[in-house]
Amino acid sequence: GQNIDQPTEMTATEGAIVQINCTYQTSGFNGLFWYQQHAGEAPTFLSYNVLDGLEEKGRFSSFLSRSKGYSYLLLKELQMKDSASYLCAVIGSWGKLQFGAGTQVVVTP
Amino acid sequence: EAGVVQSPRYKIIEKKQPVAFWCNPISGHNTLYWYLQNLGQGPELLIRYENEEAVDDSQLPKDRFSAERLKGVDSTLKIQPAELGDSAVYLCASSPEGDVYEQYFGPGTRLTVT
Numbered sequence: 465g466q467n468i469d470q471p472t473e474m475t476a477t478e479g480a481i482v483q484i485n486c487t488y489q490t491s492g493f494n495g496l497f498w499y500q501q502h503a504g505e506a507p508t509f510l511s512y513n514v515l516d517g518l519e520e521k522g523r524f525s526s527f528l529s530r531s532k533g534y535s536y537l538l539l540k541e542l543q544m545k546d547s548a549s550y551l552c553a554v555i556g557s558w559g560k561l562q563f564g565a566g567t568q569v570v571v572t573p
Numbered sequence: 574e575a576g577v578v579q580s581p582r583y584k585i586i587e588k589k590q591p592v593a594f595w596c597n598p599i600s601g602h603n604t605l606y607w608y609l610q611n612l613g614q615g616p617e618l619l620i621r622y623e624n625e626e627a628v629d630d631s632q633l634p635k636d637r638f639s640a641e642r643l644k645g646v647d648s649t650l651k652i653q654p655a656e657l658g659d660s661a662v663y664l665c666a667s668s669p670e671g672d673v674y675e676q677y678f679g680p681g682t683r684l685t686v687t
Contacts, residue, residue, distance in 0.1 A: 468615075506577075506664065506678035507616065551615050560629065561606075561676065563615025 468564035470552050475570045476542055484537045484550050484567045492557030498526050498537045499551040501566065507551055510537070539569070547571045575599070577679030579665050585685045591653035594682045598646070598667030605642060606676060607650050608664040616664055616678075622648065655686045 467489045476482040488496070495514040499507035513519055513528035513535060525538040539546055549566040556562055578597040586592050598605050603624050608616035619638065621629040624645040633640065637656070642648040652659055662683050666676040 504683075506680050508678070509675055512675065553615065558629065560618060560621075563617070565614050 468552055468554060468562060470564045470567045473568040477572055478542055478544060480542050482539045486535045486552035486564060488533050488554050490554045490556040494555040496528055496535050497553040501549045501551060542571050544571050577665055577667055577677055579679040579682055581682055583683050586655055588657055588686050589654040592655050593649055593651045594663050596648045596665030599677055602667035602669050604668045605648050606666040607640060610662045610664055657686050660684055660686045
């Protein structure tokens with residue numbers, strides 16, 4: 465079976481750093497995505513990792529360890545607009561994108 | 574460039590009634606996906622099209638759900654008859670040919686079945 469786990473909710477203060485962990489067990493692996501989804505809106509692409517290591521893109525960074533089935537999304541210099549759900553998703557066999565349940569990040573003043 | 578367009582944005586129907594959702598993908602995107610998203614959950618794939626061919630419909634409940642993409646552009650997802658448990662957000666996404674890895678999502682249709 466396929467399993468993607470991430471925490472349900474995290475709270476952090478404006479200007480702080482938050483790290484959202486994701487562990488996965490999937491049949492086949494062709495890459496891992498992070499999406500951001502504000503309430504009532506479409507998921508929007510944040511990052512894609514297919515090789516081990518850290519990918520940095522502005523305030524957001526994503527890390528992947530394929531041997532550990534582990535990824536994290538790092539959000540730096542948190543802003544109020546970063547309050548959203550963050551979805552970890554894995555491309556497994558046959559190109560199918562499998563999503564985790566999402567982590568609701570709450571940024572407080 | 575216009576994004577993925579979906580309509581309606583919201584729909585309220587009584588159980589046992591039929592309902593249809595429409596999606597127009599980004600121009601030039603040959604791959605189209607329909608997802609179902611329950612509250613507090615991630616999207617779950619219902620069906621994937623490559624042009625007009627459904628290449629993965631293993632998660633589509635075929636007793637009541639159907640989909641079509643006749644000309645390989647826009648697509649319709651239908652539920653008949655709807656059940657209370659079908660209340661969810663139905664998301665459409667598209668990606669360019671040969672690149673199934675970056676999917677662009679539409680705003681979704683929020684269905685409420687009463």
